[in-house]
Amino acid sequence: MNHPFLRYWLPVLIWMGVIFSMSTGTFSADHTSRFIGPLLRFLLPGYPEHDIAVLHGLIRKAGHVTEYFILGLLFFRALRGNARQGWQLRWALCTILAVAVFALSDEFHQSWVASRTASLVDVSIDSAGGVLALIAILLKNRFFGHANSGLA
Template sequence: MPHRGKIIFSWALVALWAAVIFFMSAHTGSDFDGEGPLAAVKRWLVGLVAPVFGPETDVVNVAAHFTEYLVLGALLFVALRCTWPESSSSRLVLAAIALASAYAVTDEFHQSFVPGRLCDPADWLTDTLGATLGAVIVLALSKRGGAAEHRSA
């Protein structure tokens, strides 16, 4: 794929994932009770955490926030690296974290208008930590891949 195509595709994935986060933020957990694929995912997550943390725990919410932003941080790092391949990896990681964290602020603000949801600084912190891990994982995998390419050359 030409360089311009990679840039467009990587940012399209970021935008698509941001839309998924927006969609999820527009709903409460009870919106995913009943039937359907999202309800099945919720039941599966509750089944995983309930035996460890108890059935009334909010770990599912924390896990959802963390995972959503882990993916966003990873996608942002890839998009930034495609856009500015000559930039240092540490700057790209910091930029991905900053962008994801800023989006998390807008996400929490959005949730303050959704009945049954609220603006929670702890959720913002969870989102930022998830984005940090996502960006760092992609960085580590890319460095590992680069080292493997050097050894095989």
């Protein structure tokens, strides 16, 4: 994959498609509770149903952070391209903006799905995932140096 678009931007677009597909009814809380709930009950026998429901919610929110953490890594990598330096503030700011705008569009999409609800809290959680990706890149570059391979 030597073509810059294929190497840097296609992974971003594919991951955005993955996130978009997870915004459908298939990944609503009602559907994910069908397999996460029984798994939690198996792993935590005797836990009250309320606690299982709270854990299910936390797992779902962790999924939001993870999805957008990966998007942040991929977007920063695409903006950086073949540049020698490992960090530029403008790449970071563009990454945050892109992640937040995509999170907003994702929540707008969910507002049209009967079994999903749009939430500005989720936009914040999603955006936090992108910010965590930038922090990880910054720490990696500071402590391990920058090599122009891999994600960042």
